[in-house]
Amino acid sequence: MSVAPPTTTPTGAVTPTIREALRRRRAWIVIGAVLVVGAVVMLVAQGGFRAPEPTLGAGNAAPAGSRALVEVLRQHGVTVTEPHSLDDAVDAARSGATVLLYDEFDVLDGDRLDDLATTADRLVVAEPSFRSLEALAPGVRLAGAASGTIDDVACDLRAAGQARELSDGQRLLTIDADATSAGWTGCFRDAEHGFALATGPGPSGGEIALVGATTVFTNEHISEAGNAALAIGLLGATDEVAWYLPGPADADPSQAPTMAELTPGWVSPVLVLSILVVIAAGVWQGRRFGPLVAERLPVTVRAGETSEGRARLYARSAARGHALDQLRLAAMGRIATTLRLPRAAAADAVSDAAAAATGRDAASVARLLVGAQPAGDRELVDLAAELSRLEDEVAGSVRPHDRDHQHVEDRPHDHGPGSDPNQHPDHPTGRRP
Template sequence: MSPPATTSLEAPPPTAPDDPAAPAGATALTPTIRATLRRRRIWIVFAALVALGVLAINLIGGTARGGGPLLGSDNAAPGGAKALVEVLRGHGVDVTPVDSYDLALDAAKSGSTVLVYDELGVLTADRYSKLGLYADRLVVVAPDFVALEALAPGVRLAGFASGPLDDVACDVPAARRAGSLSDGQGLLRVDDDAAADGWQGCFRDEGDAFAVVTGEGRGGEITLVPATTSFENGRITEHGNAALAIGLTGASERLAWYLPGPTDAAAGEAPTIAELTPGWVSPVLALAVILTIAAGVWRGRRFGPLVAENLPVQVPAGETSEGRARLYARNTARLHALDQLRIGSIGRLAQALRLPRAVDVASLAEAVAASTGRDPVAVRQLLVDAQPVGDADLVRLAGELGDLEADVRARLAPETGPGRRP
């Protein structure tokens, strides 16, 4: 038996279908872009639906906000507050939109009512305390934990109301005129210490939670409204929302409508990364660095000069074929794998039949059929036209190619005995 064939590590790639050395007409049936798109059309449609959904959500969100901030004084969208501002101006209230903390503090010092809605949560406790100290009337819409701790210790967030509220439960004139509030209200709870300090709630819900809480701060009257519902364009006409909003914001001749922005964040008071991370992070990072260095010293290669050595490297042809076959199998490239087998079979058949290297596949199929007695159409179907629809079909076609080559070699081999062929 002859030794197994070997090939160099840099063996030339298989002959491509358009190589001049390959028989003419041996066109590979590798899937085209159209076939690839058609095979993956389900994923393409799914990705398109996801993109359309994201676009629709963005459009709906932008339409709902109307291109302006929530409770913006000039925002006419359902979430804006332009309706309330225009009504106040119609009643002689001088409404001034404010977009910086310094202007809001100046308005508070001048005796204006200050409405604060910190959607981004950028104001610190110190800034809330200063506003409460200088403002005669301060209305805080949707206060967060920082605002409650700075302005009303003992008042806590308590979720949302279960429906419309009609139990006024306080003697605040604005609440008495409103009489009731629509659903969608936030709730605050007043503990005993806060109640002892004079804080009272209006519009009671179940569990002693209130939709409005008022009290006296260090400088003047402070009103906490935990939801924006009563001020929004789309909800202000429901129940007594309008009466409450006008009563709270129109108590004086001037109103500063303050919506803090990113520029109002106190950069000097912002926590550092070290303050935000837990205490165990730094020791763990230091230990990880030490372990990495130790592992590198333990398992790393020794440093030294590079040695150039020319070693003959031979890779068996079978290993090369197996590696390429695994790549085809991993990418489900059945047709491409079959094309490579067909290219090799066509070249070997042409060589066995002593045909010129430039012979076309049709002529080769006729020559093979003539030498084996097979149907020329079936031979051409096997060499060019048939496409595998699965792994089993690919194995079957590969076996038929081998049988065809073996049949041609057997037909052309000289007789080894009376009436016998090898």
């Protein structure tokens, strides 16, 4: 009874389709979508997509902003405007407004600062820079940070007297003799280190107040100590305040520094050195595409084949001197072993010992082992054969059998009656087993 062979049905493709892959992972996709939507909603609710407000911005409610102070001024009937350019700030100053200047990025140059100070009757500068001090108050300089709260008013300014004390985080100013003679005075002295506030006359007779730090005006510190009293006293003396924060458009294009002026002097040498290092590394490591891969070969390479392969390489590159050096090193190693010399023996010591053992001339042996250089293949073959003969002679010179056999042949033998030459004590075959 014959049995029919089983039939095989072709199997379909087992690779999942895109729809199946999405169906398997739909739970994770839903979770990820929910997280993304939730993050977007939170950012919109918190104003995360709005551009960050500037430091001391009049509408900035962040800790570094000044919205709290601006709202208090408006509650006291002071109109606070925000000039968007230097021209707008100058126009507001001409109308009698107190100008608050905070040049965070040191945009205004000396001429523009002088124009603003000449026009304004009251100019309050928050955290002045070196350029601002040079242009507005020569002789007034920065002197670091205060050691803590300051309660020494040290001046007759009404706003300072109302404040009585300033919180921690103030920056100090020093006033030299020339500035003092020009009418500049300091308020809120921190021992002998300097003042947190300096006031003096402007170029056109107006009043300029230099506040060392922005701490007095920020939302974060406005309620500490007498910060609010000082800020309101400086800015609330007039019915209008121009809250001016210079931007990039207020800079003089002709005075803009070049890239070479902005970068330190060490940048160019380091850049050139980096380029040279990259080129050197590319030349060094660019000889091959990647690291060598160690692979076990299924065959064993015989030492003789390795030697023949190396010899073919020497022959192909005509490296006769290198080939002869290898032969010499091997020969001197075997000669040193035969003569019981140390493996670290110098070539001169091996040459002298070989000459003494064979009776050859020391100079010729030294030339054979060290000095001679082949000019062609024939000389290389001759030198190799001479090295082989030298090794044989050295080996023969220390072989005891040859010396004993020569001594027996030279000595006369007495084969008298009754004597058996095979029983001679010196005969090699006369020994009993």
